[in-house]
Amino acid sequence: MAATAAASPARASWRSAIPATSASAAGSCFRVGARRFAGLQTTSTCPHQATRLPAAHVKSGEAEGRPSTESAAAGTPDEESLRRELETAIQEEDYARAAALRDELRVLQQDGRSAVLAANTRFYTAFKNGDLVAMHQAWAKGDHVYVVHPSAGRISGYEMVMQSWEMVCDADYEFPLQIDLQDVEVHVRGDVGYVTCLELVRTKGSSSWGKQVATNVFEKVDGKWFMCIHHASHFDE
Structure with missing residues (x-):
């Protein structure tokens, strides 16, 4: 879903007006650009301040991952079982068996990192294009997922998280947006992986970049990686 109006500010800004609330409090709202959206519940407090919208144009090379070659088929060893076998062999x-297991473990870990980076790219591609269908597909389903938008409190649960992205995608920005991901790191252990990065953000027509530090957590469900946490915080040098 793309907004039709170009962003008028020189700097992409995402202002939130969220009072100190508990998980059960209501009446919070987002202001994205010049629009306000009410009805979201948060689970933490956050001061009212201006931040820049994390958008998403993933540059090639630095943050792109290739699809995973790992298989969820029965009989495929997982990381923990390989580690146990390696310890036993040692x-x-x-030592010959240990060397072979170490190589197999290294390949599995590389595949896992590539798969998590690919999931991270899918998330940012959906964000970049304001594509709600792709955004829904990028997230895990359940009450355990949550998002922290810049200068906003935690929003928990799949439905509420998706509602927040609908507000972002309906904002007065011209999609696609741009982001350059820097300092990208990925870590995977078993069925959980996370990516940390610096988001450099610019809306169309803007000459300046906003900055957010982001942590994206993914979980593997039925052999596929889905986002379960996105936390973006405004960064000032």
Whole structure:
């Protein structure tokens, strides 16, 4: 879903007006650009301040991951079982077996990192284009997921998280937006992985970039990686 009006400010800004609330309090709202949206509940407090909208144009090379080659098929060893086998081989001084297991573990970890980076790219591509269908598909389903938008409190639960993205995608910005991801790091352990990065953001027609530090957490469900946490905080040098 793309907004039709170009962003008028010289700097993309995302202002939130969210009072100190508990998880059960209502009446909070977002202001995205010049628009306000009411009805979202938050689970933490946050001061009212201006921040710049995290958008999403993932540059090639630095943050793009190739689709995972890992398989969820029965019989495919997972990381923990390989680690246990490796420890056993070392204890038994079966060094040839240990070397083979170490190589297999390294390949599995590389595949996992590539798959998490690919999921991270899918999220930012949906964000960049204001594509709500793709955004819905990028997230895990459940009450355990949450998002923290810049200068906003935590929003919990799949439905509420999606509602917040609908507000962002309906804002008065001209999509696609731009972002350059820097300092990208990915870590994977078993069925959980996370990406940390610096988001440099610019809306169309703007000459300046906004900055957010982002942490994106993913979980593997039925062999596929889905986002379960997105936390973006405004960054001032």
